Structure formats: structure tokens, C-alpha cells
Amino acid sequence: MLDSETKPDNFTFACILRACADNSDLKGLRLVHGGVVVSGLGWDSIVSSALVTAYSKLGLIDEASMVFKWVLETDLVLWNSMISGYGSCGDWDKGLRLFGMMRRMGKNPDGYTVVGLISGLVDPSLLEIGQGIHGFCLKSGFDSNAHVGSVLVSMYSRCKCLDSALRVFESLSQPDLVTWSAIITGFAQSGNTEKFLIFFKKMNMEGKKADTILVTSLLAATAQLAMVGPGSEIHGYVLRHGFELDIMVSSALIDMYSKCGFLRLGIKVFEAMRERNIVSYNSVISGLGLHGLAYEAFEIFNEMLEKEFEPDESTFSALLCACCHAGLVKDGREYFRRMKDEFGISTRIEHYVYLTKLLGMAGELEEAYHLIESLPEPVDSGLWGALLSCCDALGNSELAEIVSHRLLENKSEKIRYRVMLSNIYAGDGRWDEVSKLRDMEGEMRKMPGISWVRGNNSPSLNC
Template identity: 35%
Template sequence: MAAIPASLVPAKTITGITTIPQFPENPKSIILQKCRTRRDLNQIHAHLIKTRLIFNPSLTENLLESAAIILPNAMDYALSIFRKIDEPKSSAYNVMIRALTYQQSPDEALLLFKQMCANAVLPDEFTFSSAFKACSKFIGLVEGQQIHAHVVKRGFQSYGFVENTLIHMYAVCSDMVVARMVFDGMPERDLVAWNAMLAGYAKRGCWEEVVSLFLKMREMDVGFNDVTMITALTACGRVANLELGECIAQYIEANGLKGNINLTTSLLDMYAKCGQVDTARILFDQMKQRDVVAWSAMISGYSQANRCYEALSLFNEMQKANVDPNEVTMVSVLYSCGVLGALETGKWVHFYIKKKKLKLTVTLGTALIDFYAKCGLIDSAVEVFGKMTTKNIVSWTAIIQGLASNGEGRRALEFFRLMQEAKVEPNDVTFIGVLSACSHAGLVEEGRTLFLRMSKDYGIEPRIEHYGCMVDILGRAGLLDEALQFIKSMPMEPNVIVWRTLLASCRAHKNVPIGEESFRQIIQLEPAHSGDYILLSNIYGLAGRTKDALKLRSQIRELGIEKSPGCSLIELGGVVHEFFSEDHEHSHSKEIYRATEEMIKRIKSAGYEPNIGDARLDAEEEAKETSVSHHSEKLAIAFGLINTQPGSTITISKNLRICTDCHNATKIISKVYKREVIVRDRNRFHHFKEGSCSCNDYW
């Protein structure tokens, strides 16, 4: 027979204090309402012993409830009372099982349930309900199934609140199939049952099922409360069901429920996740009170919509409002910092995590890895990865991709090997990172082997992105004929990205025929971008076919093809500064242009020659050198030079591929000014140091 652990049985009998004033004939109200301290409990207990009312089961159970549930830290007292009851009834067991569950000792609660059955005390509906709650607390599915059998055997399955806790137990234990069977088998379902099912589906991320069940509630005209609507709104956001979300919003508005902070927060989160960020902001601004969840939902909405400036601006407001960020806030802020290259703000978030001694969860750790990798500080990313106690496939993939994009191909492959040793199965995204690593490191044979292993060893069928990686591997190695044949043998139609990858390889290796073929394929699939014309023009120029190069650039003007304006970002003092080519909008514009002219002058004396082929297409001949001198990354670097300490690293983010002229100029800048310059362009990272670049002049 199982018994309560000896540690729970007090070592000595409690002696009461009998200085209490006059007791009523039935002291139940005093026990449950007036008993608020351990001293009160001692006095009442002593009085019950003295008057022999302790033998009244009802009053003893009242005393148990007061000690076990109402008073703090009196569980030992409750157990001493319970152990002195000669033959406790089910109601006494119920109090203790409920109390142990409430006191975060669900395993002990179930031991008591087992002892109750062994002592031939018949459980009632309240016993089963409390036992199921105990199972839910420590995810005891097997124990819950055994108790479920008791319920069926004793005929208690028709009690609504027993079935509600049963549904909740199965949902918490992730057996939604059985939870749904219990739910569907109920002759009558109250709102608690509906909410338990909705919460179970939500916990498992079954958002479509949440929406479907909520729609069924509406069809059956079942009333709902704020808990129902919060779950439904969360699901609407996850599956982008704006129509249903707006129906719930109308109900909230019509019933004057906007004062409910949790409900309003769920509503703005739904709008943000459905792409209606401005509507979410209106709701946010109307809220009289905003907790950390509301702030996080709005910041997350901006970051998910890639409105990263606004995300960081709102985070700044959050700090001024003295609201401490949570994990969701920090993950969203780190993502925005990574997109904008806002290194200082991201470092502050990391400092905050350390200062508050927050646990480096998989989600938070992966966000930090991604942030540092996107800002070019790959060693910091590796350091964070090393400190994570738990790592999943997402965190392993993030570090592999980060190493690959920062030119650390061999190191990325070493992490892939360590991942396999750790028995973590790679997925299709991992292989994109691994193949990219092979590409940047020029590891052709390793790339071929890994591409074949995808399907052979891991059962992952290559997607078009993987084929694109192989084209890049072959193209970078100069195996252009093989790359072209590889494209033609693909099991799916190659897209423009695959052909553009080959076109870029042709520029690096000055291969005109395959470059022209790639360009022809691109313009058949979609209207070519200005970058496609410029790549082919560069191929002609490098091959000495100047007339063809100029002709192609003339076609850009004639066809009215617009070139996306180059934009470069640099963060200084926690502020992200944005520069466009030949832009004069910055508040320190005059100072920046003077610094740029001085910078160009110094690097010219060190051997820099402007490549006017990268000038603005509509620039006059005599203005072309000035045009390339005022490209956005040069302005940003000049701004960094005059606003940072000598010898410190300058980090730039750029929206387009860095041009040949800026690449050559930045190499010389790094040597002349003895600075490391990190440029993240649309394709990869360039680490410029002592006159050379990590990409080995191939990008």
C-alpha cells in the first residue's frame, strides 16, 4: 500500500492556545473567514480539541481547508491534522489532494489519491476533478489515463466539471485526439469545456483547429468570454484570418470591452500579424494602460513587417516608460537590430540579458546569434552559441549560416560536423547554410558530396534553393560549362535567381557566351532588373567589349528601367543613420561631404582610381567621377571615420550588391586609415582589413 512520504508527517503534536474569545455554536465561519494567521489556527484547533468538536468531520475538514489552502506555509499543520483523523472521508481526502496540487506537489497529491483507493475510500466527482488537475500539473498522461479508467468504471463521466478537467488534462499532455473524443462525446458542453479544447489546440500550435472550433461555437450560438476571444484572436493572427479577427473586433467594440487590457492586446497583436500594423498602432495609442505584453506585441508587429526603424523607436519609448522588456520584446528588437545593423542597440540588449541574469533560452540565444552574425561579429555569435545550455536545429542552423555568410566556410562545415556528433538531424534550411559555406570557401567536392547526401542519408529532397547553391559553388570555381549543364538537368524549371547566380559567376570569370545565355533566360522569365543589365555590361567591359557595354547601358535609359537607389546604414551612439547616393538630406551633410572628399584624396594618393563605369547612368561625363565618389557606402564610411575612435571597426549595411568601385575603394580605406570595415551587402559580408577583403574579390 502506498503511503504519504514520511517527510510530510510532522514529528510532534501541535499544542493549541486556548485564549480565544467566545466561539459560536458552529465555528465554521471563524475557521474559514477569520482564521488568517498560524496563531489563529492554533487557537481554533485547541478550542475544537477542548470542546471535542474536532470529532465533527465537517469542522475538521474546515480546519484542514484553512490550514492547507487558505493560510500560507501551513501544509505541514494540515498534514498533522489529516493523519490524526481515524477514518477520513472522501471530502477530507479531496481537501488534501486539492491543496497538494495547489502547493505545487502534484506527485504527492496522486500518491494520496492512490492511498485513498487502497484504503477503500470511494472517490467522488470532486476527487476525480482534483486528481486530473494534479496530472495536468506534472504532465502525467499515464496516471491521467488510469484515473480516466476509474471515472468510466464508476460512472462519473457524465459530470461536466469532471469531463472539463479531463479534457484539460489530455490537452496539457498533448493528446488532442483523446481530448477531442471526450469533448465530442459530452452530451452538454459548457463554456469551460469549449475553452479547454481551444486552449489545448492553441498550446499545440493547431491554429486552424482553433479557428474551426471557434466558428463552430458561433454556429451553435454558444456564448463566449474574454478567454475564448483571446485564444481565437491569437489563432487569427497565426493563420492571417483578418476577416474573423475583425468580426471579433466588432464584437469587442459593440460590447465596450476595450478596457480589458489582455483582450485589447490580443486584438492589436492579431492586426499586427495580419499585416495591419497601422491599425494595431491606433489601438496601442488608445490604450490607457500598457503592460509589457502590449509593448512587445506592437514592437513584434513592426519587426515582422520589416518596419525596423519604428520597432526600435517604439522600444526606445518603452524604456522611457520604465517598462521592463520580456523575451518576446528582446527577440523582436534583436531581429530589427540585425536588419538595420544597429550594433550598439543589440549589444545593449545582450548586456541587459546578462545584467538581469535571464536564462539564455533557445529562442533568445538564437536571436542573439542571428543578430551578431548579421552585424558581422561572428566570433560574438560563436561565443553566444557556446554558452547556450540547450540548442535545437534552429540554433545550429543559425550559427552555420552566420559563419557561411561571413566567409567562414570551413568553420561552418566544422560546426555541421559537431551538430551531427550531437545527434541533431539537419533540415533543408541547414543544408542551404552548409552548401553556401562550401560556395564561399571554394569547396567544390565537399559541396557535391553534401548535395548528394541530402536525399541519400537524410531523405531531404533538394529544393530550388539547394540547386541554386550548387550553381553558385560550380560558378565560383569557374566551372561554368558544368554549372550550365547542371541547370539544364534540374528536375524543376530554374527561376531567375538561379540564372542570376550564373550571370554573376560569368562576370567574375569574364565568360561572355554563358553570360549572354543567362541574361536571355532571365528576360524570358521576367522583366530584367537594372542589376541584370549592369552585370552583363560589366562582363562586356571586362572582356574588352566596351561598345557592347555602353550599348547595354543605353538600353537601360531607353527602356526606362529604374535602378534601385543605393542605401547604406551606420549606427552611431544608438542612432541609425541612413545615406543615399549623392544625398544631402543628413543634418551634418556639409561635414560629411568634406570628409568624403578628404577620404577620396587620401586613397587616391595610395593608388585608388575611380571606376566611372559604376557611375549613375544619367550622370554627365565630367560628373561621373564625382558620382561614384558620393555612393552611399562611401558617405557612410566617411561619417564613421569622423565620428569614431581611430582604429575602431566601422560597420555598414547596404541594400544592394556593393559595386566594384566601392569595393576597391574600401580595401584601400582599410589600409590607409588602419581600420577594419565590415560591409553587409545584399548578398554577403565583406570584411575589409589591411587592404584586402574576406570575399577574395568575388561577390
């Protein structure tokens, strides 16, 4: 196009920017952005909205914000793009502030504005804010908008407020597949097996066919709650509709069966796969590791390398977890080294947590301590917590005291880890120290432990 001296217009740039975002092509995005500036279309609302959306999709919210601020005359589409960008990147507070600024400037929001606002509310602690936005939707008449209704159902489901999610769902005349998926996944994640299966069947009866995204989400939820009954029902649905050919669905089946204690069924799914990718290999390595079959996990890893699949961060998390469950310190150290030196993979907190647990439970508490100390500040409290739990298990109150002082620097962790340290002192017979801890914190209350045990499809409560 450029060779023929045809100049791209704003729609051309918008299409190219969308393609860059869809393909996670940051280099291409920056090149196109440069072309936009050179062409003089940097002020165009269509191009600016496309730039904001593209940068947001790639997680570069600061760059998106800079584009937004440089536009002199912002229209509703651009405001919505920026608010949605904040939502997709988890900056819900900035999205709300921008929404307030938009209202003060006399810009009237529409359904897409509130969709962008609600999409950022992913934590149950944000329920009250979500309810406030829902109230605004009711006052403004946006509640009749199918897309708004869908994201409200999703928001309430994510915030574990399923009664409200169900009320919104039932108020919609024709819920789409996304809305059905939100309510069904919400019930599944909350452990409400009965309603999850009822609504799944209802959806099919109304002619809405579940897609691979919904099936994968439901399998992940049943895996998290170790519900093999509903998981196997979904497996039946997968087989009836030919979804077993989808790599992500098969990988989710492997994960579900492994976490539900039916490893052999997970391996059968893996062996039946016509095509595999890194996710399916990671799933089976993780499953073998969780069941203490570390050496079998190592064999699958070697097979993966022979097939020329490149391992990623999750691969080594699964391998280190396998070493942790089997107590293989030497192998754990070696995989940690290979991850960094051989494959050039950046370490994540979870890698250090597994290595800390591995060293700690093997009695190498000092090495685990020095490993954490070597990390740049601030050190994640989960690492100190992992080491403290090892001290608790091995009865090392001396190191536990040192570790606890590092943990207690974090106010939000005080009660949780003081209880653990108190238990360590009590086990060591140091009752004066126990009393001091209680005086420092005041009255420490610990909820009695409870667990749900499923048998013959009926749950019973153990205290």
C-alpha cells in the first residue's frame, strides 16, 4: 500500500492496531504508532481509541493513558476505551476516577461505559462498588442492555454474590452464551453442584451450546473443588460434542482428574490426545507430581524436550512441586538451576516458595533462610510464611523467631503468622513467649477448622 503511494487513513490504522493487539505484537504496535504520528492522525479519535485499546490489551496501561491525555477533544468512544483499558488491567480505581471526571465534564456515559467499569471489579472485596454501579445502571436505564446485564452477572458471580447474580440473570429476556457461562461458572466455583448442573442442562435445552471456553472454565472449577462427579459429567458432554479434540479442553480434563485423585484417567486422556502442546504436558507433569510420582514427571519432561516443546514458567513450577512432594532436594536444585541457566526463564515467587519448602522440609532451614535473604526487598510474605511453616513442622523455634520478625513487619500478616509462631512456642514449652505474643496482639481468635467430605454425592461436615 505504501509502495503504491496510497496513504493509509484513520480506519486503516485502526484495523492494523487491532491486529497488533490481537497478535500481542508490541514491536509492530510501536511501529504503527510511529506511522500514526508521522501521518498527522495522532489527534484522530478513531485512531486514538484504537491505540488506547491496543496498549491496554498488551497490559501497557501507562502508554494508553499517555495517548488519552494527548488528545485535545475526546469523544465518548475514547472515554470508554480508556475506562475499559483501566478495567482490563485491574486499575478499577483509576477507571472510577476517570468516570467521575467524565461526568463532571458533562459527558453522558452509555452502556459501554459501565461495561468497562464493571469489568475491572474482579475481587469480592469490591462488591459494594459493583452494587453502586449497578444502582447507577438502574437509574440510567442501562439494566435493559443485554451486554450490561451480562457483565453484572459476571461481576456478582466473581464476587461470590450468587443471589444477586441470579436475580440479574432472571431479569434478562434473552441471556446470551456469555451470560449463561457467567452464572454457571459462578455456581461451579462456589461448589453449588446441583444448580451448576441444572443451569448447564437448562442452557442446552434452550439451544445454547457450550463452547470450549465455558467447558474449560467448568473443568477448572470442578478441579479446584475436587468434584469428580460433575467433572465426569462434563467429560461426557465433551465426548458427545467432539470437544476432546481441543487441546485446552483435554488439558483441563487431565488437570481435573489429577486433582480429584483419578490420575490414571488423566493419563488416559493425555495418551489419547492426537495433538499436544506445552499446556497439556504441564498438566500431566503437575498431576504426576501431586501424586508423588516425581520420576514419572521427569520422564514426561524429557519426552517434552525430545518433541522440541520449550518449557515455560509453569513447567518448572510443576517440576519443583513434584520434587517438593517427593522430597528430592538434589533434583529440585538442579531443575531450579536449569530453569535459569539452560532455558533463561525468569524466576517467579512460586518457584522460590517450592524451593524454600523443599529445602526446609529436608532440614536445610539455614540454606532456605539464606535463599530468601538473597532476594531483593521487599520479599513476598508467602516466602517467609513457607519457611515459618517448615520451622513449625521441624520444631525449630529459634529460626522461627527470626523469620517471624520479618513477617510481622507486614501489618496485614500479623495475626495469621503470630498464631503460627504462638503454636511453635507452645510446642517448645515456652509459655511466657506465648503469653507475650497474645499481649501484643490482644485477643487472638482462630476459627475452628472445618472440612467438607463428599461421599455418595452427599456432603458431610467434619469439625
